[in-house]
Amino acid sequence: MRxxxxxxxxxxxxxxxxGGAYAAEKRLMEDYVKSPMPPGFQVIVxxxxxxxxxxxxxxxxxxxxxxxxxxxxxGEQKNKPTCDDTVYKVNAGLMSPYPGGFTLxxxxxxxxxxxxxxxxxxxxxxxxxxxxxxxxxxxxxxQWAYDGFALYTSVLDEVPGDTRGGTRxxxxxxxxxxREPVSPAPAVPAQFGVYSVAKGRFLxxxxxxxxxxxxxxxxxxxxxTGSCLNEWAPMLAAENAVALGDWAVIERSxxxxxxxxRKKPLYTRIAxxxxxxxxxxxIPGWHNVxxxxxxxxxxxxxxxxxxxxxxxxxxxxxxxxxxNCGDDAIxxxxxxxxxxxxxxxxxxxxxxxxxxxxxxxxxxxxxxxxKSENRAWTPVDINPKTGKFAKPGEAGALHVWAYRGxxxxxxxxDKKPGDVSGDAWGEFNGHRNGFxxxxxxxxxxxxxx
Amino acid sequence: xxxxxxxxxLFAAMTVGFAGAAVADESANVIRNGTIGYVLTDxxxxxxxxKDGKAECPQGFNDGPxxxxxxxxxxxxxxKRTLLETQLARESQIxxxxxxxxxxxxxxxxxxxxxxxNLDGKVGPNDFTxxxxxxxxxxxxxxxxxxxxxxxxxxxxxxxxxxxxxxxxHEYARVLIELTGVDSxxxxxxVTLTTYRGRDGLLTxxxxxxxxxxxxxxxxxxxxxxxxxxxxxxxxxGVLTVQAAEYHQPTTWxxxxxxxxxxxxxxxxxxxxxxxxEGMLAGYVDIENFYLQMARxxxxxxxxxxxxxxxxxxxxxxxxxxxxxxxDGHNTAISFAADVKFVQTFIEHPAVExxxxxxxxxxxxx
Numbered sequence: 001m002r003x004x005x006x007x008x009x010x011x012x013x014x015x016x017x018x019g020g021a022y023a024a025e026k027r028l029m030e031d032y033v034k035s036p037m038p039p040g041f042q043v044i045v046x047x048x049x050x051x052x053x054x055x056x057x058x059x060x061x062x063x064x065x066x067x068x069x070x071x072x073x074x075g076e077q078k079n080k081p082t083c084d085d086t087v088y089k090v091n092a093g094l095m096s097p098y099p100g101g102f103t104l105x106x107x108x109x110x111x112x113x114x115x116x117x118x119x120x121x122x123x124x125x126x127x128x129x130x131x132x133x134x135x136x137x138x139x140x141x142x143q144w145a146y147d148g149f150a151l152y153t154s155v156l157d158e159v160p161g162d163t164r165g166g167t168r169x170x171x172x173x174x175x176x177x178x179r180e181p182v183s184p185a186p187a188v189p190a191q192f193g194v195y196s197v198a199k200g201r202f203l204x205x206x207x208x209x210x211x212x213x214x215x216x217x218x219x220x221x222x223x224x225t226g227s228c229l230n231e232w233a234p235m236l237a238a239e240n241a242v243a244l245g246d247w248a249v250i251e252r253s254x255x256x257x258x259x260x261x262r263k264k265p266l267y268t269r270i271a272x273x274x275x276x277x278x279x280x281x282x283i284p285g286w287h288n289v290x291x292x293x294x295x296x297x298x299x300x301x302x303x304x305x306x307x308x309x310x311x312x313x314x315x316x317x318x319x320x321x322x323x324n325c326g327d328d329a330i331x332x333x334x335x336x337x338x339x340x341x342x343x344x345x346x347x348x349x350x351x352x353x354x355x356x357x358x359x360x361x362x363x364x365x366x367x368x369x370x371k372s373e374n375r376a377w378t379p380v381d382i383n384p385k386t387g388k389f390a391k392p393g394e395a396g397a398l399h400v401w402a403y404r405g406x407x408x409x410x411x412x413x414d415k416k417p418g419d420v421s422g423d424a425w426g427e428f429n430g431h432r433n434g435f436x437x438x439x440x441x442x443x444x445x446x447x448x449x
Numbered sequence: 450x451x452x453x454x455x456x457x458x459l460f461a462a463m464t465v466g467f468a469g470a471a472v473a474d475e476s477a478n479v480i481r482n483g484t485i486g487y488v489l490t491d492x493x494x495x496x497x498x499x500k501d502g503k504a505e506c507p508q509g510f511n512d513g514p515x516x517x518x519x520x521x522x523x524x525x526x527x528x529k530r531t532l533l534e535t536q537l538a539r540e541s542q543i544x545x546x547x548x549x550x551x552x553x554x555x556x557x558x559x560x561x562x563x564x565x566x567n568l569d570g571k572v573g574p575n576d577f578t579x580x581x582x583x584x585x586x587x588x589x590x591x592x593x594x595x596x597x598x599x600x601x602x603x604x605x606x607x608x609x610x611x612x613x614x615x616x617x618x619h620e621y622a623r624v625l626i627e628l629t630g631v632d633s634x635x636x637x638x639x640v641t642l643t644t645y646r647g648r649d650g651l652l653t654x655x656x657x658x659x660x661x662x663x664x665x666x667x668x669x670x671x672x673x674x675x676x677x678x679x680x681x682x683x684x685x686x687g688v689l690t691v692q693a694a695e696y697h698q699p700t701t702w703x704x705x706x707x708x709x710x711x712x713x714x715x716x717x718x719x720x721x722x723x724x725x726x727e728g729m730l731a732g733y734v735d736i737e738n739f740y741l742q743m744a745r746x747x748x749x750x751x752x753x754x755x756x757x758x759x760x761x762x763x764x765x766x767x768x769x770x771x772x773x774x775x776x777d778g779h780n781t782a783i784s785f786a787a788d789v790k791f792v793q794t795f796i797e798h799p800a801v802e803x804x805x806x807x808x809x810x811x812x813x814x815x
Contacts, residue, residue: 070750091532097515097753098539099524102532173704174748282671307672307699308621308707328532347537351545420707424745427540429704443648443672444621445705 028262030194030201030291031187031245038129038144043184047295047374048404049163050194050201052181053146055120055153058160060181062117063149067177070096074332075177078148079135083113088329095174095328095432104329105343113331117152117165117179120144146182154179156337156405162375164337164405168196169449172436174428176326176334186291187245189259191235195276197449198440200293203261208275211235211266215285219263222252232286234258235266261289276449278309278441295374298366298401306418309441309448314364314410317417320438321361321409324431335433337406338380342387344433348426349409358384361409361422361435363400370399378402408438423447479662479723479793483631487726487791488647489624490660492616493609495564495589495729495786496596497580505558506597513600513756514539514749517553543744546763555761557769558596565589565786566718566731568772575771588784590769591734594762600755607754608747611703617660621701623647624676625666626717626726627796628689634721635687642680642691642717645796646673646699652794662724662793670799673699675709680717689726692716696732702746711738713773713782719791726791733773733782736766 032043032051040056053061064083066075071094076082089107093100104110122134122142135145144151154165166179186194188203192211195202204210212232216223224232237249237257248260259266266289269280281288300315311319325335325344335344342354350357366379380402381390390397400407411422426434439447479485499505512520522528522535563577565587572586579587595601603609616622625645631637645668652664669676675697682691696715700708715732740763752759770780 091536096750097518098536098749099518102530102535104532105537174750305672306707307675307709309672328536343533343537347533347541348544351541352533352537356545421741424704424706424708425544428748428750429702429706429745431704433540442705442707444619445701445707447705447707 028292032184033187035131035184036129038126038132041132044161045292046161046163046181047292048376049168049181049196050183050186050292052163052183053151054160059153059157060161060163060165061120061146061151062154062165062179063146063151063182064117064177064179065149069094069174069177074330076150079133079145079150081119081135081137081143081145081150083117083119083150083152083331084137084139085112085114086331087112088331091328092330093328094330095428098328100328104327105335105341110329110341111333113333116155116333118155120151120153149182151182152179156339159375167404169198170196170446172429172431172447175324175431176332178326187247188291189237189241189247191259194291195449197276198294198438199290199448201291202276202449203289203291204276205235205268209268209272210275210277210280211261211268211289212280212286213261213264213266213289215287217265219248219260220250222250222258222265224265224267231270232267232280233270235268264289274443278443295376298370298372298377302417303440304417306420306437308420308444309439311418311420312438312440313417318410318414319418319420319422320364321411321422321425321435322403322438323361323406323409323435324426325433338382338387338389345387348434354385354387357387360412361425362412363398364408364410366399366401368399370401376403378405380405380407382407403438409435411435479795480631480634481795484627484629484796485631485634485723486625486627486666486794486796487721488651488660488664488666488794489626489789489791490617490651491788491790492613492624493603493788494591494595494601495731495788496558496592496602497560497563497577498596498602502597502602505560505562506556507559508554508556508597510597510599510602511556511756511758511761512553513598513753513758515753516756517758517761520553540749542760543749546740546760548764548767551761551764553758553761555765556597557593557765563587563589563592564729564788565592565784566716566729568714568716568731568733568784587786588771589731589786590771590783591739591785593769594765594783598755598757598762600752600757602755607751608757611751612700615702616700617651619701620648620650621646621707622699623649623651623666624698625668625794625796626791627668628721631684634684634723637684640682640684640689640691642682642689644676644678644680644696644698645669646676647794647796652792660792664792664794665797666794667797667799678715680715682716684721687720687722688728689717689719689721700742700746703751704748706746708742708746709738710742711735712785717789719789724793726793728789729786730789731784731786733771734785735773735782736770737781739783740766 029045030050042054043051044054045051064076066077091100091102122144131147133145134142137143156164163181193206237259241249246262249257252258302313304313304317313319326332327335346357349361370379381397383390384398413421420437423437424430430436442448567586568588577587578585600606600608625647627643629641647666648669649666652661678693678696680691680693696712697709713733719726719728770783773782774780
């Protein structure tokens with residue numbers, strides 16, 4: 001609990017977005033531990049990922065940690081960057097049961113890893129600072145690394161604060177080796193941790209149990225006494241704990257101290273069995289805690305109950321779906337956005353036929369002139385025949401909603417609000433080349449993080 | 450409940466292969482207000498298997514995704530192929546299956562011996578007879594579909610093992626049955642069985658491998674409403690027989706799927722005592738639901754563990770479906786049977802099952 005940064009305002013620069021259509025939201029954002037950085041780097045508190053490191057232009061920094069997938073490892077070990085200018089032409093056969101050696105879709109225009117993930121190069125004059133080190137690349141160049149992992153930016157990020165290249169959220173089994181934003185430590189006492197989940201940055205204990213606040217409490221006094229303590233356990237603070245930033249300490253009784261966060265005493269729920277549970281927050285007066293919540297979804301979108309939890313849905317209550325895709329080349333480039341080959345998605349949602357695809361998993365249409373309060377949700381124009389971004393004024397283009405720059409979808413066979421019949425649709429249960437419901441809460445599995 | 454209680458009778462017949470059997474009057478300890486609950490601990494499709502499989506699968510077992518891929522796209526023929534015409538074409542087949550003639554030889558389970566129940570009260574040409582010959586007219590056409598698919602065969606089939614393992618492991622697939630109106634676990638001519646999804650882990654012994662009666666389960670009235678079904682029936686000589694119109698059973702596998710199986714005209718036939726309920730669930734399963742549950746829950750990689758080809762199974766399901774014809778006369782459901790085991794559990798119904806506080810119409814800040 002040292003060097004706590006003060007609560008920072010939302011990232012500057014959103015007004016630089018195309019057309020200047022996005023207004024910065026005024027909301028509480030996550031605090032972080034400030035530590036020395038080399039010149040030219042900064043921390044930006046992003047709307048989706050909380051505080052992340054960025055370069056001088058505000059581009060988020062990413063790492064590519066090694067991951068074991070079915071037939072081998074991909075990603076990078078510490079101090080060994082592998083992302084280079086090789087343009088891979090065939091698949092690597094990493095995903096059983098399919099062998100390698102087949103020509104990749106849109107191979108003529110397939111970029112190299114470095115074209116999609118520009119390396120953050122260091123100069124001969126640069127010096128390591130703390131966890132910031134300089135590693136040697138095979139091409140002879142020097143590259144910045146953090147905690148040993150080589151650093152890159154993403155071509156998908158357009159304005160400071162974008163994190164469209166990747167997420168810190170835990171991905172499902174057999175998902176590709178995704179890139180992750182690199183971030184400073186959250187400013188929380190050692191007993192606590194912050195986890196990226198569907199609803200935002202979730203405050204919990206250091207091992208993952210939910211913490212809660214109680215409506216009847218004040219900043220200086222807990223109202224949870226007597227029988228209340230049979231169900232709720234105060235988050236006790238050490239004798240020498242001190243207030244700093246959003247954090248303070250109250251004395252429940254002589255010598256017994258309790259942590260408060262943003263002027264609310266914190267508790268765990270004794271009956272919680274699962275990590276990151278929302279069950280305690282269902283009890284009237286009690287609430288889960290976030291260091292920052294997700295940006296607002298477009299106006300009219302709804303939240304629906306399902307057989308396992310809650311999903312984000314359109315105005316008619318129909319579940320939204322996200323398409324996930326990483327290709328099977330050794331550099332595992334994303335194929336989940338309209339800039340990438342659409343053959344993967346068309347195979348899964350349409351048997352190769354875009355028209356069938358648009359019926360099986362139709363786009364979520366945005367009204368003409370629809371605007372978003374944030375960069376997480378944006379209306380985009382799509383050519384439904386190609387699945388690619390439409391050119392300005394292109395005939396037949398659809399104006400659709402996108403999350404993190406990727407269109408979201410409905411499922412044609414969902415019959416009523418709360419149906420999730422399109423969830424896990426595609427290769428490796430929808431994690432690899434397929435669709436997952438837009439889970440906000442999952443009381444049984446880990447779909448919502 | 451009209452039937453007089455016969456608590457004094459013993460479950461002598463249940464002692465064979467039925468650990469934990471006890472004298473009936475001890476059941477008063479677990480029957481509270483005419484109610485007793487059980488939780489599912491084992492679930493397997495009922496497949497009649499001979500030791501070497503040659504009787505029911507004389508042509509051997511089926512090929513799976515890996516074998517079919519090699520036939521379609523030989524690695525040694527010198528042809529250069531694209532991902533689109535190979536891997537993605539095969540995945541297209543899985544997610545958009547068709548009823549074109551099967552290009553591979555699909556091996557259906559053969560013979561007249563099978564497990565299950567006579568669902569329609571008839572003895573038809575494709576029906577089975579139980580191994581001991583005591584029951585004829587058994588309807589279990591799903592066995593013909595999956596009986597020669599190695600993944601489903603016990604005890605080594607990957608699905609045979611892991612379907613059960615993940616059911617035991619994940620609360621999403623926790624199945625509770627609650628018997629109400631019970632005067633006796635031996636004879637009672639009017640009982641109601643209600644299914645619920647449970648929210649708790651199974652109670653095991655110290656080894657962790659055996660499931661114990663006497664645990665507690667919270668019935669899920671918040672997210673699990675679609676899994677609540679009511680069956681009506683009776684208990685005769687310690688055998689419970691109940692039937693319903695429809696039943697959705699939660700299912701899940703390894704990678705976060707939250708699927709279900711949709712049973713029509715289901716019935717349980719279970720030998721019950723105060724500790725356990727064991728026997729069979731049978732009925733008809735919607736073939737589109739069966740197929741998509743399989744595809745969504747079990748990836749092509751995992752299907753390859755046991756030569757399980759989704760496109761081939763899809764065609765076989767449609768060929769062998771035997772009930773619920775649509776307006777064009779095509780059957781939409783297939784008869785099935787499953788071996789099931791339950792242990793007694795105390796089922797709690799939360800007094801106030803708090804709905805999610807956030808109304809559907811709230812602004813979707815999530």
